[in-house]
Amino acid sequence: MAKEKSAKKKDDWTKTLTRVFVVIILISCVLGFSLTLGFFSIFKSAADGSGIVVSYTIRDDSGVAVLSSDDTVIQNEVLIAGASQPLQMVIGQNYTDFIVPIEVYMYPNGWNTYAFFEPELTTIADEAKGMHEGDAKTVLFPFGETMTREMTAEQYGLIGGNYSETAVGMWIPLGFAPQPEVVLDNETAPETVATRMSKIIAKDNNTLTVQYGYASADITINQLI
Incomplete structure (x- = not known):
């Protein structure tokens, strides 16, 4: 029984880490996209x-x-x-x-x-x-x-x-x-x-x-x- 609870906690912790990792990836993508747009705007001319x-x-x-x-x-x-x-x-x-x-x-x-x-x-x-x-x-x-x-x-x-x-x-x-x-x-x-x-x-x-x-x-x- 103790082993089942331990395994469940480990599984919950793994899911939490996965969610955090996904959020970090999404934020990185948004920031990277914004920085990329800002970078390329330097080359935009009238x-x-x-x-x-x-x-x-x-x-x-x-x-x-x-x-x-x-x-x-x-x-x-x-x-x-x-x-x-x-x-x-x-x-x-x-x-x-x-x-x-x-x-x-x-x-x-x-x-x-x-x-x-x-x-x-x-x-x-x-x-x-x-x-x-x-x-x-x-x-x-x-x-x-x-x-x-x-x-x-x-x-x-x-x-x-x-x-x-x-x-x-x-x-x-x-x-x-x-x-x-x-x-x-x-x-x-x-x-x-x-x-x-x-x-x-x-x-x-x-x-x-x-x-x-x-x-x-x-x-x-x-x-x-």
Whole structure:
């Protein structure tokens, strides 16, 4: 009888060990599968149709940071426009409007609608092809230097500016309608107007030349979706 009980206990113990072993094997398989997926995700690169989350810093032709979602830049550089969340986009997507509004925190006014341009977003997406998560690069906007507008002293006054106080190198806010179109007075302003910081690059007795295009973007791929 004692032998039967001993044999039964041994059999129960063997079954318990077998269950524990099976559980350990299953956990190992799950962990191994997850690690394998993580390992192979290193080699995944952005391509047409890829969803990407991009941290960025927009700069002018002198390297000044205009707009950024990069925490390091936000903490250590003076931003002309403000800070925003990283961009989320799909490589190859088509934008129906030239102006693509995003939300930007502009001190001291708080959150505002900011004018991003379709060529800027398209260039960032195109240049992201082949990049992996964590990769970083500088993307050039060669079209930025052509994005200028002349404004008379009267027109500048219509948007609340004081012409006598302006100087080359100053940044001023301009309002852009979706067409795009610089909004010069409240009477013709459409319902949707996005702000964009623009730099005065020339001035004479009655005319300002304002550049609203930017030179480049420093980008980092935060995530591939």
